[in-house]
Amino acid sequence: MFGICNLSIIPVRAEASDISEMTSQMLFGDHFTVLERGKYWSKIRLFFDQYEGYIDNKQYEEISEDLFHQLSTKEAIYSGEIIDFITSSTNDLITIPLGARLPNFSQNEFVINAKKYQYDGAIFSGILPKNEIIQKAFTYLNTPFLWGGKTPFGIDCSGFTQMAYKLCGHKLLRDSKQQAKQGEVLSFIEESEPGDLAFFDNEEGEIIHVGIILNDYHIIHAHGKVRIDTLDHSGIFNADLQKHTHKLRVIKKLI
Structure with missing residues (x-):
């Protein structure tokens, strides 16, 4: 059926x-x-x-x-x-x-x-250029975080990355730990380009978060809301909280 x-x-x-x-x-x-x-x-x-x-x-x-x-x-x-x-x-x-x-x-x-x-x-x-992923991601700015959500009225971190890629004709799996198995591993942030994905883990080493890399060591991701923060070799630095909120595990290039 x-x-x-x-x-x-x-x-x-x-x-x-x-x-x-x-x-x-x-x-x-x-x-x-x-x-x-x-x-x-x-x-x-x-x-x-x-x-x-x-x-x-x-x-x-x-x-x-x-x-x-x-x-x-x-x-x-x-x-x-x-x-x-x-x-x-x-x-x-x-x-x-x-x-x-x-x-x-x-x-x-x-x-x-x-x-x-x-x-x-x-x-x-159709399949849109990689830079369009960033433009689609910006459409979701300030969308509130909603576990399981996939719309501009509530979205989770992997739903956000999946939708930004989907609107450009690319398929991502649903959950961050599934998405982390896709694509090619990059060794350093410096090797990445806007549209690549950064994944973050917890103390047990499980992938629990994902975001889309932007220019100049920034990242757009869903954490409380879809927001832009700083990305460094340790992880995501939240300027509002003045602390790192997520620990970087791996960077992947999917397209």
């Missing part, structure tokens, strides 16, 4: 319960495989990053295997506005956040199953 997110944002949870931890979010247009369907909840695997979790059965629409494979192979087109809306052929109005997917979008229209939708806002598509 296959499905697609037909609402603006829905929570992906660790367990089949409304009070379970939200580990990620699906945005409008995200498609997925249904691994297990229960009475009220489904365990799903997102196509984009293979992330697994539970979603409410009331919050998605089933699609055919043919449509699933079509979406899996076709170039994605994403909404480019912080927030906008689409209208359906039945006059439903649905808000969509930055990075929502518009399936088979053409001439301001797209179709999911038999329902037509119209969207008149900005779009992103």
